[in-house]
Amino acid sequence: MLTLAGAALAADLPPGKWWRRPEIVQTLALNEEQQTRLDAIFRNSAADLIDLRGAVEKQNIVLRGELDQAQLNRAEIQRAAAKLSEARGRLFERELMMLVDMRAVLTEQQWNRMRSELESRRPMQQPGMMQPRQQQQFPRRPGRQ
DSSP states (O other): OHHHHHHHHHHHSOSSOGGGSHHHHHHHTOOHHHHHHHHHHHHHHHHHHHHHHHHHHHHHHHHHHHHTSSSOOHHHHHHHHHHHHHHHHHHHHHHHHHHHHHHHHSOHHHHHHHHHHHHHHSOOOOTTOOOOOOOOOOOOOTTOO
16 A cells, blocks of 8 residues: 555656755755755666666557557467566556655655645545546557557
């Protein structure tokens, strides 16, 4: 449950170096040392995240290629789907560990304030209703629209 909550929060974090945005710095009362530590965590994670996102995209292409074959090969499709799932899992774990590292830089008060801010920006949801999932974009093949 905690992992899912962390992943949901990670997905909601503002893109980029949010800890350098003046409004977030002010809201969370981030000091320079915290910003420097968050910069280091980001730098140390960036190359891994780029590689892992690339691996997910490559596996998407492989799966799409299998699904586009005139004769579907169920075993190959299943292998490609398993590899895509593994690639997504590795990306998820790395993103989550980056969030854990970033969370460790924030005080409890800052973390709670950030969670409150993110939750207040999330669209309201009726009880018992699930949020619609974002559409997964399939990679486009060259020459196709």
